[in-house]
Amino acid sequence: xxxxxxxxxxxxxYPEDEGRAFGATALMFSNRYFDPAAGSRLYNEYLEHYRxxxxxxxxxxxLNEHHNAPFCMQAKCNIFASILAATTKRVKIVLLGNPLPLxxxxxxxxxxxxxxxxxxRGRLVSGFVRxxxxxQLATGVNPAFNRERFxxxxxxxxxAWTQPGPFRWxxxxxxxxxxxxxAVPLQKPHPRVWIxxxxxxxxIVWAAKKRYPxxxxxxxxxxxxxxxxxxxxxxxxxxxxxGPEYRGYLQRCHVAETEEKAMENARQFMWMQGEFTxxxxxxxxxxxxxxxxxIRSAFVEYAVGRRSNPRGxxxxxxxxxxxxxxxxxxxxxxxLRRLLEETRPSILGFWAADGFVSSADTKTCIRLLGxxxxxxxxxxxxxxxxxxxxxxxxxxxxAFPEPAVPAHERAAAHHPTPLEVS
Amino acid sequence: xxxxxxxxxxxxxxxxxxxVRVTRAGVGPPLLVLHHDIGTLERLPFYEALARRFTVLVPxxxxxxxxxxxxxxxxxxxxxxxxxxxLGEIAVTRDAGAVSVVGLGFGxxxxxxxxxxAPRAFRRLVLVGAMGFKPDRGEIADQALVSYIDYxxxxxxxxxxxxxxxGAEPTTSQLEHWDLNREMTFRIAWKPxxxxxxxxxxxxxxxxxxxxxxxxxxxxxxxxxxxxxxxALPRAxxxxxxxxxHFVEMDKPDELAQLVTDFVSQGEA
Numbered sequence: 005x006x007x008x009x010x011x012x013x014x015x016x017x018y019p020e021d022e023g024r025a026f027g028a029t030a031l032m033f034s035n036r037y038f039d040p041a042a043g044s045r046l047y048n049e050y051l052e053h054y055r056x057x058x059x060x061x062x063x064x065x066x067l068n069e070h071h072n073a074p075f076c077m078q079a080k081c082n083i084f085a086s087i088l089a090a091t092t093k094r095v096k097i098v099l100l101g102n103p104l105p106l107x108x109x110x111x112x113x114x115x116x117x118x119x120x121x122x123x124x125r126g127r128l129v130s131g132f133v134r135x136x137x138x139x140q141l142a143t144g145v146n147p148a149f150n151r152e153r154f155x156x157x158x159x160x161x162x163x164a165w166t167q168p169g170p171f172r173w174x175x176x177x178x179x180x181x182x183x184x185x186x187a188v189p190l191q192k193p194h195p196r197v198w199i200x201x202x203x204x205x206x207x208i209v210w211a212a213k214k215r216y217p218x219x220x221x222x223x224x225x226x227x228x229x230x231x232x233x234x235x236x237x238x239x240x241x242x243x244x245x246x247g248p249e250y251r252g253y254l255q256r257c258h259v260a261e262t263e264e265k266a267m268e269n270a271r272q273f274m275w276m277q278g279e280f281t282x283x284x285x286x287x288x289x290x291x292x293x294x295x296x297x298x299i300r301s302a303f304v305e306y307a308v309g310r311r312s313n314p315r316g317x318x319x320x321x322x323x324x325x326x327x328x329x330x331x332x333x334x335x336x337x338x339x340l341r342r343l344l345e346e347t348r349p350s351i352l353g354f355w356a357a358d359g360f361v362s363s364a365d366t367k368t369c370i371r372l373l374g375x376x377x378x379x380x381x382x383x384x385x386x387x388x389x390x391x392x393x394x395x396x397x398x399x400x401x402x403a404f405p406e407p408a409v410p411a412h413e414r415a416a417a418h419h420p421t422p423l424e425v426s
Numbered sequence: 427x428x429x430x431x432x433x434x435x436x437x438x439x440x441x442x443x444x445x446v447r448v449t450r451a452g453v454g455p456p457l458l459v460l461h462h463d464i465g466t467l468e469r470l471p472f473y474e475a476l477a478r479r480f481t482v483l484v485p486x487x488x489x490x491x492x493x494x495x496x497x498x499x500x501x502x503x504x505x506x507x508x509x510x511x512x513l514g515e516i517a518v519t520r521d522a523g524a525v526s527v528v529g530l531g532f533g534x535x536x537x538x539x540x541x542x543x544a545p546r547a548f549r550r551l552v553l554v555g556a557m558g559f560k561p562d563r564g565e566i567a568d569q570a571l572v573s574y575i576d577y578x579x580x581x582x583x584x585x586x587x588x589x590x591x592x593g594a595e596p597t598t599s600q601l602e603h604w605d606l607n608r609e610m611t612f613r614i615a616w617k618p619x620x621x622x623x624x625x626x627x628x629x630x631x632x633x634x635x636x637x638x639x640x641x642x643x644x645x646x647x648x649x650x651x652x653x654x655x656x657x658a659l660p661r662a663x664x665x666x667x668x669x670x671x672h673f674v675e676m677d678k679p680d681e682l683a684q685l686v687t688d689f690v691s692q693g694e695a
Contacts, residue, residue, distance in 0.1 A: 032571070141570055141571070144617065146612055146613070146616040146617065147570075147612060148609050148610075148612040148613045148616070149613070286573070287570075287571065287572060287573050288570075288571065291570055291612075292570075292605050292606075292608035292609040292612055293608075293609035293612050293613070300602055300605060300606075301598055301601075301602055303605075304574065304598065304601040304602055304604075304605045305598055305601070307573050307574065307601075307605075308573045308574060308575050308601060309573075310598075
């Protein structure tokens with residue numbers, strides 16, 4: 005199993021009543037309510053949490069980014085990835101991910117990611133996303149070409165990583181006279197690419213065709229099973245067998261010393277008023293052209309307030325469906341076992357806290373997860389045969405079907421004396 | 427060719443790889459009417475009034491209102507070029523000198539681009555609340571930030587006119603149309619949004635007599651854009667319609683139809 009720690013990096017220090025009065029905490033909710041002093045404190049707390057997660061035994065730290073919204077302070081995941089590349093030693097740095105359509109210059113992204121991969125000595129997992137609906141508006145990028153840009157930018161980045169330059173790129177959305185970034189990744193053929201998602205069938209099919217692991221973001225168990233049905237079907241059609249090494253899951257999971265404390269803190273998962281729950285704005289989160297044409301009627305009705313967010317549901321329902329798991333280590337382990345048994349992922353992210361959960365409670369949660377929950381899950385993983393892409397040495401993609409060469413072997417080949425930093 | 431209702435007939439004509447749908451009615455000199463970014467209802471009192479005096483042709487912009495989407499299309503000038511091509515394919519419009527063009531809002535922008543492409547071609551040009559100019563002081567309303575219903579309502583001075591045409595609660599099918607049209611608008615006019623910075627420089631050569639019409643209460647495109655259109659076009663004047671918003675043809679159909687009829691008929695043999 006590959007067990008990751010995740011936080012949305014919530015900016016809880018803003019006047020919530022202002023958000024409620026405005027009716028949305030996204031895109032147009034004024035940044036006059038952003039408090040940089042609190043921001044500075046929180047960014048540093050989050051860094052402390054990441055380092056603690058490495059110390060207590062997590063295998064990876066999962067990072068993401070959002071724009072114009074307090075539910076996520078991280079505006080550029082490559083910034084935190086760069087910091088962690090230098091300040092952690094062992095954990096994988098798992099970006100889930102860079103929103104490709106928002107990039108005006110994918111070659112620049114390829115360079116940044118190559119640098120992170122080298123500085124971290126080959127610990128980068130470079131996931132890619134389409135970006136949320138409102139992110140297109142926040143960055144002025146045309147939502148109608150979101151998927152086309154995603155696919156073309158991906159193709160360009162992988163080519164820049166794997167084919168010696170210079171070459172020329174005359175695409176539909178990107179044109180580059182000279183592609184020849186000096187920095188290329190340490191990992192060969194290239195850093196692993198994982199694709200997170202919530203809803204879009206198109207993305208699941210695309211990931212399966214590429215043989216990229218798909219990371220289901222906090223979907224209900226039954227919905228998750230349907231995702232794997234589709235993924236495995238496309239995998240079989242593509243010529244390989246799907247299975248645990250292609251399956252990831254992000255679980256909202258808060259652990260505390262007592263049930264009461266855990267449940268109280270878990271309610272903070274509902275605080276997130278951004279893209280997927282709460283006060284997400286029905287129009288800004290679903291710009292025309294962004295969502296799948298197959299669900300157009302559902303989204304147009306949502307956009308005018310005739311139905312609730314097709315992606316949202318209430319706290320009690322999410323506890324019942326295990327979209328949120330909360331409790332002491334003793335009570336959450338059987339719930340997580342159920343998740344592993346029923347959906348068989350080998351990559352599991354722990355979204356450990358949100359909203360106003362204090363730094364002290366978050367650290368307690370990370371410590372309890374590391375000391376009690378992760379060891380139990382590793383045993384369950386072995387029992388169920390849930391081997392991660394690293395354990396299975398799975399190929400990086402369809403395009404590169406050979407088993408991947410572990411980065412430490414490559415680094416060792418170039419540097420016979422181990423490079424240790426204190 | 428199929429009859430949709432009364433004397434209105436609809437046909438599709440292959441242009442640039444897509445089936446362009448044109449609805450027409452009436453007899454008399456040819457009048458091309460270009461609809462808004464929100465698309466158009468198939469029938470409007472405004473169209474009926476014009477059809478009494480003209481051969482009215484109302485194409486659906488490619489990709490709008492369920493017509494075939496040209497995946498390659500990237501800007502409003504492409505639409506203008508498609509319509510230049512279209513006019514050559516229809517017997518009654520083959521002589522461009524006989525054709526007058528009425529452009530409504532977004533369609534006004536297309537009409538202005540057509541005029542710059544063929545500056546001496548058309549008989550008369552009517553631009554109503556046209557997009558295409560970057561306002562100096564105000565802004566063109568951004569539909570990406572408001573719901574389909576709120577955007578369309580924003581274009582009406584008289585909300586009862588909206589209710590009469592679309593119903594107080596438009597159907598889901600209507601919403602889907604507006605969403606498709608919005609998506610197509612994004613595909614061709616996302617950035618810069620709803621204007622072409624080079625258009626003002628090219629209008630000076632347009633020899634076609636033009637009337638620029640603006641609703642006094644246009645909340646989508648500021649009236650200053652009308653003033654600038656009238657100034658940039660050598661043979662243009664500005665008419666402001668009181669009590670109308672951006673959708674002048676739906677707020678004040680009879681008044682606009684009369685204005686168009688009088689202007690286009692001037693100097694007829």
